[in-house]
Amino acid sequence: MAPFDYLGAIETLHELRKSGERKSGLVVSLGERLLRDYTGKLGDEVWPVYEQVFISALDQGNDALAKTCFEKLEKRFPGSPRVKILEGMKLEAEDKLDEALRLYDEILEKDDSNIAASKRRVAVFKAKGQDQQAMETLSKYLDDFYNDAEGWLELSDLYLKFHLYQQAAFCLEELILLQPQNHFYHLKFAEILYTSDTSDNITLALKEFCRVVELCEDHVRALYGIKLVNYYYFNYFNSVI
């Protein structure tokens, strides 16, 4: 068997932490080995790795691993709000959603600027299937923290679930204001406009698709979007004549 490449594993976990990708299987398989045999090599980075592996273990339903990670974190940081959030996530994974919600409310009562707790509340409403409530809570949260790109992205996804294209497009407009260089927001905005299907929106969608190609050459999805808009115009003019 090849020796375990622990430096590569540390690097991969770090990258995944930064990008926020949901690759729980990979994180658990690398993190389990890393935390078992190489805790000394991690130094101070061991705590974020414990947190990351804990969340991924919950995602995978690996309760034993989650428990060991949580115990380590709780012992090191007793009473920390960040660990409390993790405790709430554990309750969520055990399907004790009301208890989790109570815990988050408690954290928010003490410190109403706790961003993670506000976001987890939205996730609990989502898990309960109360999407309306989740949307209300999230928009209230975004009133206070309007520069949270992740929140706007989530809100647009929730709106799209209910085919509320106009509202979803508004969220994407906010995102474009926050990060005008990010081609993906332009792409999503264009696709929402194209889907909402009124001729004004189609013109704007074409503009946005072109903007994506400008920001990121050879973007196949955007090029295909331009093609679709062209079809739309072709049919539109044919029907007029």
Place this chain on the structure above:
Amino acid sequence: MSTVKVGKSLGWIGFLLLFHSAYSTYEHLSYLKAVDKIPNYMPIEITVECLVSVSICTIGIILAAGPLKPILIKHELAKKTIDEIDTHPSFNTFNHRGRLMKCF
């Protein structure tokens, strides 16, 4: 030999030459003081050595720095996949089929 290694050795050579020219200047000035002359010019060898060493140093550093990266943020963003951008980890929920599909 790789460019980085060439660059590093050039950088060191340039640095040593620069150090040598500085030392020569010091020697020259102390010599002029000893023989009671006014230090109003520098010998051309020292000036040339100083200039040449600085250019060697610069070339060495440019070679050692490796390939340059584009400065615009759009090049960096163009490399990212949708999975990396369209992700909201703070809103992940855990009541999904992952628990039942542990083996994967």
